[in-house]
Amino acid sequence: MHAANADAPRDSAETVRAVIKARRLRSRFFSEELFADPAWDMLLDLLQAEISQMRVPVSSLCIAAAVPATTALRWLKTMVS
Template sequence: MADIDVRKLADQLDAAQKILDEIRITSGCEAFGPPLPMNAARVERAVEAAQKALRDRQVRTDFVGNAEMFGEPAWDIMLDLFIRQAQDENVSIKAACMSPGAKSSTVLRWLNVLEMNDLVRCEADPSDSKRYLIRLTPAGYEGMLRYLETISA
C-alpha cells in the first residue's frame, strides 16, 4: 500500500514541476533557478568554449566534407548568437543568414523554430525601421552560458 502512495506522490510532484517550469518560461523567468552572478571571466570562458566548438565543427567539415550532411544549423546559430551577444554585437537577420555552412532559407527556418521554442527573439532595430535584430532570449543566453561553462570546466 505504501508503495502505491509513494508512486502517486512522485507522479504528482513530477506534474507540478512541469507546470512550474512552464510558468517560469512563459513569465520570462529562468527555468534554471536564479541566474548566477555575471562577471567578465565567466562570460569569457563561455565565449572561448563557443568559439572552440565552432572551430571544431569547421575542422570536421574540412576533413569529412559535406557541411549539409553533418551540419547542425540550429546549434551553429545558437553558438554564433551567443558569441556575438556576449560581445555586445547586434546581429541582423541578414547577418545571421550569412553564417557559413548553411543556406539562408535553412537559417530562416531554424530561426523560426528557435523563436517558437523561446530561445531567440526577433526585434525591430531601433535605429533602422527596415532592419530586424535577432537575440538570444534570457533563457536561451543563460542556457548557453551554463552549458558552455560546463564543457569548459
C-alpha cells in the first residue's frame, strides 16, 4: 500500500464500484463494439485502487479492460505516454 494522495478524488470506493458495475451492465442494451475503447475501464479500475490505497498489477488492469491483453497493454502504453 502507499500513502494517500492529497490530490486523490474524494469519491467513495462504493461509488466507483457502482460505476464499474453499471458499465458492465450496459451490454444488455448496447453492442460492446460501441464501447471498444478500454481506456475508461482501466482508469476506473485505477481510481478504485487509488481510493482503496491498493496496488494494481498490470495483469489485473488488463482483465479490468475486458479486452485481449495485447490490446490492454497497447492502451496502457498510450495512457502512460
